[in-house]
Amino acid sequence: MSVAVQxxxxxxxxxxxQRPGLLERxxxxxxxxxxxxxxxxxxxxxxxxxxxxPLVQGIWxxxxxxxxxxxxxxxxxxxxxxxxxxxxFHNYADILWGPGSxxxxxxxxxxxxxxxxxxxxxxxxxGLGLAVLLNKKLRGRAAYRMLLILPxxxxxxxxxxxxxLMLSDGGVVNTMLSALHLPEPGWLTDPWAQxxxxxxxxxxxxxxxxxxxxLGGLQAIPAELYEAAEMDGATRWQQFRHITxxxxxxxxxxxxxxxxxxxxxxxxxxxxLFGKGAPDAQLLVTWAYRLAFxxxxxxxxxxxxxxxxxxxxxxxxxxxxxxxxxRNEQAxx
Amino acid sequence: MSTTTxxxxxxxxxxxxxxxxxxxxxxxxxxxxxxxxxxxxxxASLIALFPVxxxxxxxxxxxxxxxxxxxxxxxxLTLSNYQHVLADTDFFTWFGNALLVSGITTVFGxxxxxxxxxxxxxxxxxxxxxxxxxxLVTQMFPIAVxxxxxxxxxxxxxxxxxxxxxxxxxxxxxxxYCAWLLKGYFDTIPVEIDEAGRVDGLSPFGTFWxxxxxxxRPGLAVAAFYSFLTYWAEVPFASTxxxxxxxxxxxxxxxxxxxxHDAQWxxxxxxxxxIAIPSAAFFYLVQRHLVTGxxxxxxxx
Numbered sequence: 001m002s003v004a005v006q007x008x009x010x011x012x013x014x015x016x017x018q019r020p021g022l023l024e025r026x027x028x029x030x031x032x033x034x035x036x037x038x039x040x041x042x043x044x045x046x047x048x049x050x051x052x053x054p055l056v057q058g059i060w061x062x063x064x065x066x067x068x069x070x071x072x073x074x075x076x077x078x079x080x081x082x083x084x085x086x087x088x089f090h091n092y093a094d095i096l097w098g099p100g101s102x103x104x105x106x107x108x109x110x111x112x113x114x115x116x117x118x119x120x121x122x123x124x125x126x127g128l129g130l131a132v133l134l135n136k137k138l139r140g141r142a143a144y145r146m147l148l149i150l151p152x153x154x155x156x157x158x159x160x161x162x163x164x165l166m167l168s169d170g171g172v173v174n175t176m177l178s179a180l181h182l183p184e185p186g187w188l189t190d191p192w193a194q195x196x197x198x199x200x201x202x203x204x205x206x207x208x209x210x211x212x213x214x215l216g217g218l219q220a221i222p223a224e225l226y227e228a229a230e231m232d233g234a235t236r237w238q239q240f241r242h243i244t245x246x247x248x249x250x251x252x253x254x255x256x257x258x259x260x261x262x263x264x265x266x267x268x269x270x271x272x273l274f275g276k277g278a279p280d281a282q283l284l285v286t287w288a289y290r291l292a293f294x295x296x297x298x299x300x301x302x303x304x305x306x307x308x309x310x311x312x313x314x315x316x317x318x319x320x321x322x323x324x325x326x327r328n329e330q331a332x333x
Numbered sequence: 334m335s336t337t338t339x340x341x342x343x344x345x346x347x348x349x350x351x352x353x354x355x356x357x358x359x360x361x362x363x364x365x366x367x368x369x370x371x372x373x374x375x376x377a378s379l380i381a382l383f384p385v386x387x388x389x390x391x392x393x394x395x396x397x398x399x400x401x402x403x404x405x406x407x408x409x410l411t412l413s414n415y416q417h418v419l420a421d422t423d424f425f426t427w428f429g430n431a432l433l434v435s436g437i438t439t440v441f442g443x444x445x446x447x448x449x450x451x452x453x454x455x456x457x458x459x460x461x462x463x464x465x466x467x468x469l470v471t472q473m474f475p476i477a478v479x480x481x482x483x484x485x486x487x488x489x490x491x492x493x494x495x496x497x498x499x500x501x502x503x504x505x506x507x508x509x510y511c512a513w514l515l516k517g518y519f520d521t522i523p524v525e526i527d528e529a530g531r532v533d534g535l536s537p538f539g540t541f542w543x544x545x546x547x548x549x550r551p552g553l554a555v556a557a558f559y560s561f562l563t564y565w566a567e568v569p570f571a572s573t574x575x576x577x578x579x580x581x582x583x584x585x586x587x588x589x590x591x592x593x594h595d596a597q598w599x600x601x602x603x604x605x606x607x608i609a610i611p612s613a614a615f616f617y618l619v620q621r622h623l624v625t626g627x628x629x630x631x632x633x634x
Contacts (some may be wrong), residue, residue: 021594029459032458033458035456035536035537035538036392036452036456037458039456039538039541040449040453042448042449043445043446043448043449043463043468046445046504046505047468047471047505047508047509050501050505051471051474051479051505051509053486054479054483054486055474055479056477058481059480061481061482072485122438129373130373130377133370133373133374134374138370138374144378146620147378147381148374148377149381151381151384151385153562153613153617153620154609154612155562156566156586156613157566157567157568157605158384158385158566158605158608158609159388161388161392161601161605162384162385162388162602165383165387165388165391165400165598165602166384169522170401172387172400172403204380204381204384208381212624215624216624235378246616261347261472261473262472264475265473265474267476267569268568268569271455271568271569272568284475285475287474288475289476289569292480292481293480293573300481300485304481306475307474307475307476311474315359316472318469
């Protein structure tokens with residue numbers, strides 16, 4: 001609703017009764033919106049060239065049997081042309097119900113879903129809890145905030161590496177556990193402990209973002225609401241339930257959506273924590289990366305197919321999530 | 334299980350439910366709930382701090398297995414790891430590469446994203462909704478779907494193992510996210526400011542450039558911080574696309590300390606600390622804006 005738009009609308013309505021043709025309408029739309037289009041042009045260009053084009057290529061690859069032995073490549077001065085073939089939906093069928101599909105796909109699928117749900121729940125509850133505490137009038141609030149954001153300020157690469165040293169056999173975590181006479185799991189070697197370790201590290205790394213976002217949301221809730229609630233004799237819990245949570249709804253819905261997307265596609269934590277080991281703790285995304293770059297011959301087609309499947313899952317989820325949000329909004333609004 | 338992190342959750346969510354004292358000025362908590370809050374926050378801070386402190390500590394031990402018996406490090410604290418990394422390795426080359434790539438990506442990403450963020454925030458135009466939707470969908474691209482075609486695309490263009498190639502690849506995620514974030518921030522700047530600018534005869538570009546952009550500095554800072562941090566120590570793309578050791582970024586070069594036979598964890602630790610310094614410095618510069626900048630983006634999607 002900038003002035004630019006308003007000015008242009010006035011002109012448009014004056015001429016409306018003439019029922020302009022398509023060309024005229026396009027022209028008018030251009031005159032009205034050219035500022036907007038000029039402004040979005042750089043991003044549209046970047047998205048088109050750098051995202052859309054590779055995406056189309058990627059989807060095409062999933063319909064072929066491309067691998068590192070049959071794609072176009074150079075060996076010395078010889079250029080070898082691509083020799084892969086169109087195979088239709090064979091890759092998808094093979095991944096979803098081919099032989100061994102449970103070990104190759106479904107086990108990772110189940111783990112990825114579990115991982116996403118557990119991580120996002122932990123991120124959200126811990127982040128919200130800490131945000132509520134930081135929003136209180138407490139001495140040293142700013143200092144706490146600085147310290148709590150720290151995991152976020154240091155590159156994942158560094159912090160995950162530190163966790164790897166801490167969780168290794170004989171590392172500091174197990175030393176502490178043994179001092180407390182607790183069992184010492186092989187965090188980086190035992191399949192279940194690997195999963196726990198991955199969740200632990202990812203939770204540690206992801207809470208600051210949630211905390212800061214939710215803190216901002218809490219600060220935007222008008223203090224008068226709490227004042228009024230207190231006058232009416234509402235308990236702290238009631239205030240939290242009926243003022244804080246609804247007040248955070250828009251922030252929450254966004255950070256949860258982003259959290260789900262990022263966690264589902266979380267690459268760094270698993271990749272850096274386990275390197276080439278830990279076949280059981282691989283998420284779909286790291287597994288797909290392995291197919292393309294962690295083995296010989298590199299299976300480009302299967303890897304891209306995993307990518308398309310992942311993307312479809314997320315798009316379906318997002319569509320449902322948004323619809324659900326919209327319905328909730330109506331019910332509560 | 335992750336008992337260490339679950340504990341504050343239980344305590345933290347319980348805290349708001351703590352029994353309120355009968356009469357107490359608004360916003361003041363009872364001494365008990367105050368003590369409890371401090372306790373939880375101190376515990377959480379320790380957990381947040383520990384791994385970072387730990388790697389700093391390990392980096393001071395000269396031997397590559399020192400992380401296994403940290404007690405011994407106290408007896409032989411030394412900066413020799415740092416000395417070795419700085420003097421005898423390609424550290425500065427890698428550092429420069431990483432700085433170059435993430436710096437250009439950041440500037441490029443934020444500048445490109447700003448105009449788009451402004452356009453979707455202030456103007457209604459055909460294609461508005463699909464654009465917003467595609468900005469969101471790009472967030473969802475698992476690297477697996479793009480990395481292979483990008484690899485072939487870059488190799489066709491001869492951009493494999495080049496800074497340009499890596500910057501282009503990084504831009505694919507940083508630009509849409511920054512646009513999304515900035516759109517939210519622009520939404521919080523009152524439209525009246527634009528209107529005043531227009532009345533004074535500024536074009537929409539002029540309004541954007543002279544009035545809105547300066548006001549949006551906190552949002553820009555957060556977007557810049559985000560993209561710098563993401564790419565400063567990015568691993569999968571960099572290690573896939575950068576092939577020769579003089580083009581490595583820090584995070585990739587670092588891996589060469591841990592070969593199959595000889596894992597020099599002490600050197601890794603020292604380098605990791607050195608990597609963390611620039612991002613921590615950048616973080617310190619923008620942290621004042623972090624709450625406002627980020628939430629604006631999150632709350633007004």
